[in-house]
Amino acid sequence: MENWFTVEKISEDTFAISEYKHWEETHCYLIIGEQKCVLIDTGMGISNIKEITDTLTDKPIVAIPTHTHWDHIGGLKEFDEFYLHETEAPWLNGEFPLSLDYIKSLVIEIPFEQPKSFNLENYTIFQGMPKMILKDGDKIDLGNRQLKVIHTPGHSPGHICLYEADREWLYTGDLVYMDKLTAFFPTSDPVAYKQSIDKIRKLEVKKILSSHHKLEIPTSLISEVWEGFSEIEEKGKLHHGGGLFTFENFQIEI
Ligand SMILES: [Zn+2]
Numbered sequence: 706m707e708n709w710f711t712v713e714k715i716s717e718d719t720f721a722i723s724e725y726k727h728w729e730e731t732h733c734y735l736i737i738g739e740q741k742c743v744l745i746d747t748g749m750g751i752s753n754i755k756e757i758t759d760t761l762t763d764k765p766i767v768a769i770p771t772h773t774h775w776d777h778i779g780g781l782k783e784f785d786e787f788y789l790h791e792t793e794a795p796w797l798n799g800e801f802p803l804s805l806d807y808i809k810s811l812v813i814e815i816p817f818e819q820p821k822s823f824n825l826e827n828y829t830i831f832q833g834m835p836k837m838i839l840k841d842g843d844k845i846d847l848g849n850r851q852l853k854v855i856h857t858p859g860h861s862p863g864h865i866c867l868y869e870a871d872r873e874w875l876y877t878g879d880l881v882y883m884d885k886l887t888a889f890f891p892t893s894d895p896v897a898y899k900q901s902i903d904k905i906r907k908l909e910v911k912k913i914l915s916s917h918h919k920l921e922i923p924t925s926l927i928s929e930v931w932e933g934f935s936e937i938e939e940k941g942k943l944h945h946g947g948g949l950f951t952f953e954n955f956q957i958e959i
């Protein structure tokens with residue numbers, strides 16, 4: 706163990722497991738229920754995240770990536786079961802849409818404090834079959850905690866947010882965080898992104914738990930991002946190659 710991960714307690718039964726030594730500053734969330742746990746996102750796959758979750762719970766863990774970008778599926782290999790939205794299941798079955806060389810170039814961008822055990826040559830994109838295929842509106846019961854699947858395409862076509870209605874917590878993945886939001890990949894869809902923001906801004910949200918950068922995020926960020934996308938649309942630039950747009954708390958690159 707090389708202290709690659711940082712663990713922060715969100716509540717008695719919720720932990721953020723973060724990769725601050727990499728420029729992407731990813732966060733994964735361990736949600737501990739009475740019967741089982743969900744690990745939302747699994748990180749870069751640079752170090753073994755299961756060694757961390759093993760110290761936090763003895764209960765069975767299902768991994769659920771918010772989408773199948775490399776920085777969310779890297780740890781899937783460590784878990785027996787994972788669930789995935791239907792749209793991106795083929796990506797983990799031979800149809801990953803980006804080249805391994807391109808992904809490797811992103812993985813080694815700096816800042817990146819490489820652990821001694823890391824070898825870029827061995828870096829691969831996880832492939833495997835989900836135990837369960839998720840659809841919009843599905844509910845995942847952990848015993849005393851429940852997560853609802855909200856399909857939020859845009860950043861990627863099978864992106865999901867997970868909503869914990871009892872607490873009014875929204876796990877936003879790469880849809881909303883405080884930094885540069887991206888819809889420039891060939892598989893991104895800027896119009897769908899805006900529609901997904903519209904979908905989540907109708908939810909009651911007391912806490913945003915995002916997949917990158919700052920952990921503490923004002924809930925007003927969702928409406929700020931909505932206004933940002935609306936401005937871009939008004940300029941006629943809500944399309945691929947539209948550009949990089951800078952707002953007070955975030956950027957949008959499309
Ligand atoms: Zn992503």
Ligand SMILES: [Zn+2]
Nearest residue numbers: 774776879916
């Ligand atoms: Zn990401």
